[in-house]
Amino acid sequence: MKIKHLMMTLSIGAMMIACNGNGDSNSGVEQETVHISGMVKDGYRQINMSVSGETELLTVYRGDYIKFYLDDGGDPRTDYQLDIPELQVSTVLKDNAAEQPYFKMKKSGKFQFRIGDRMGIINVVELRQANYSELSAEEAWQLLRKDPPLLLDVRTQGEFYRGYIKNATLIPLQELQARSHELEQYKNQPILIYCATGNRSTTAAKILLDQGFKNVMNLRMGIVGWASKGYDIQFR
Secondary structure (H helix, E strand, C coil), rough: CCHHHHHHHHHHHHHHHHCCCCCCCCCCCCCCCCCCCEEEEEEEEEEEECCCCEEEEEECCCEEEEEEEEEECCCCCCCCCCEEEHHHHEEEECCCCHHHHCCCCCCCCEEEEEECEEEEEEEECCCCCCEEEEEHHHHHHHHHHCCEEEEEEEECHHHHCCCEEECCCCCCCHHHHHHHHHHHHHHCCCEECCCCCCCHHHHHHHCCCHHCCCEEEECCHHHHHHHHHHCCCCCC
């Protein structure tokens, strides 16, 4: 019943956003009433959880890489299973933070999860914020031809060497917070970010926006979408 009540509450909230206009994907305005759970560190959204208590409601961005941590430690003799059936996530949480498994929020929506006996819902929302926009491959191609912004690739080095967009600068997502000072000269200039399919680049965009960057763009569907349109890929 608690899960059903939460789902009804989320549905009503979504209707209210749609009615007041904030649900428009082209609005470019952040949904100030949405509280995002956890915090991003080293490219992962880290969320502390207890294995006991009331049903949990979490809100994260599409594209976030999520790591759960048990803030009460749980029973050290017990392996706590994390299951999110609709996202095909089934894994065991670790005591060692460095080995904690992560999973990617590939699509928006509301998904039930369970950690041990603890139930909850993850509400995955789109990033909407001032100074942020998403571009199709066609729009990005036109922009790069006419007035090229800084082009930032946030994939791994191995992915980059297997194919990248011409003139891209590589800073992997997991290094971006520590290396964002390298982009300081572009703080008031347009930056176009891409990854493989548009998920990591969403997290990267949020990192830069939170640090005061004024014009951040995300290549929707990433380099995969770019290549599918026949646009040029460089190789090393």
